[in-house]
Amino acid sequence: MSEWDGRGLPPVAAERMRRFARTGLRTSLLTVPAAVGVQSVGFDPVGEVMGCIVEHIGWSGFGGCGYFGGIGGFGIAGGTVTSSGSVPFVGFGPYVDALYQGYDTALGRMTEEAAAMDADGVVGVRLSVSHLGSRTGAGNREFTALGTAVRARSRHRPSRVFTTDLAGQDVAKLVQAGWVPVALVYGISVAVRHDDWRTQRQASWGAGNTEVSGYTELVVHVRADARHRFDRQARSAGAQGAIVSSMSLRIGEMEPAENHRDHVAEASVFGTALVSFHRGPRAPTRSLTILPLRQK
């Protein structure tokens, strides 16, 4: 097998594309309702597409909050440092950049396959990250994007292949109502905060009922930053709106040095950016009330 320089599609994937071009055999990951759904609004499934990258994350950036007892640090906004801050190597900036590179590359390779199949969009995209075992070394992660490429029965072709993590049924309902997906968008941020004396007091056993303002600020900042980056991606895609499909937050503590505790939070938001193509002031939908005759 020849060495691959990392540009374009890996040789095996490129071969699969050539085979598809030769035989035209169509594959799909859609469920039956999803396939019927997309076909009802004029999209035909073309083939299953995938994009994948294994990445070694060896440097997360400067560990800790940047506080060196008495010397001060890089802290902004009263002690919470986010990965989008002004100093690129604190607040786990390099780690977040690596995650972005992972997701972007996986999605990029997937859409490249879709474009090679002459498709107009990819629906039902599933993004996943898995840690590879210790045999290959710690810090290795595999980013995978998997979806079904569809082609529109239309004379017009979009300028870029659209992507969405919505299922085929949802895409069908949106298109019926005059909305079309533009791109799968996401925002990720990490923030770190030093446990100062006030935080320690508020979180101690005898503190009584009180908000722990330091931790609240940490999660508010990290979520705000992730949402901001999500908005920015949707905006730069030219979208009019975005439907959030998942939002998660992880928070944990670490001890970069003795008598020094920090808390780190990672927030992510995933969703689909939309534009409308109906011209009326209201979406052209008309709901029909039905009552299923079931027990539940």
Next chain:
Amino acid sequence: MTADPTAPGIPEDAMRRLAEMRPGQATSLFTSDLSVNEFLLVREAGFRPLGLVLGTSIYHVGFQLGRWSSNQELTVLSQAMYHARELAMTRMEAEADQLGAEGIVGVRLEIEFKEFGSDLAEFIAIGTAVKADEPRAPDGQPWRNNQDQPFTSDLSGQDFWTLIQAGYGPLGMVMGSCVYHVAHQRFWQVMGNIGQNIELPQFTEALYDARELAMSRMQAEAERLAAEGIVGVQLLSLGHRWGGHTTEFFAIGTAVRPLRADHVIAKPQLVLPLTDS
């Protein structure tokens, strides 16, 4: 939703729209926490989503010991559970207010006790801020409630659509909380009950008391909003982390007002699905 596969312009118009797009051009952008069904129904009910709104508070819940043999409310804990939720809710409302929203739909109110630190919990309120197409409700009143706050509702998009169709409007989410310590039985009581099937009146009474406190607090909030009623009420008993005898009773629902005199909705069509579940 009725689907018409022969509707003109699908997917021709959709693809033309994508072809015309110029990435990077300034647009007004909304975000939403709704599912596709909810999004479309909220639009159909005459509301536009403005943005996902969120309020959060990480709270240290204090400590209070119930007396071993007595039924009592643990007021310190009740206050903590209520205050922290209220902090999250008001922060969410403040975000919606900044967006110029008239309401927040699909609100989720969640509590997560954290692994680090003792008695630390994150209280979080998430919803989608909306603006009505018509500035006034059908009854001529503004959509905001009598506290001049955007209305809030924990109803799903489907329930929200049905509520509006039936001529009711949401005013606000109302809640009541009561953390209650249920007495342990005394030794002679336990001994006396051996081999008998009897009611344990003190346990029954404790649960009655606790529920009553939570529900009456919720009702008081609805009265403050001058509501006609409360829909979608959930009465939960949450154990959290306090052991078997201490439980939070939490009542939550959406206070509503009538938008018009009649509340007739179209009779739904009955369907017989040929599948289970």
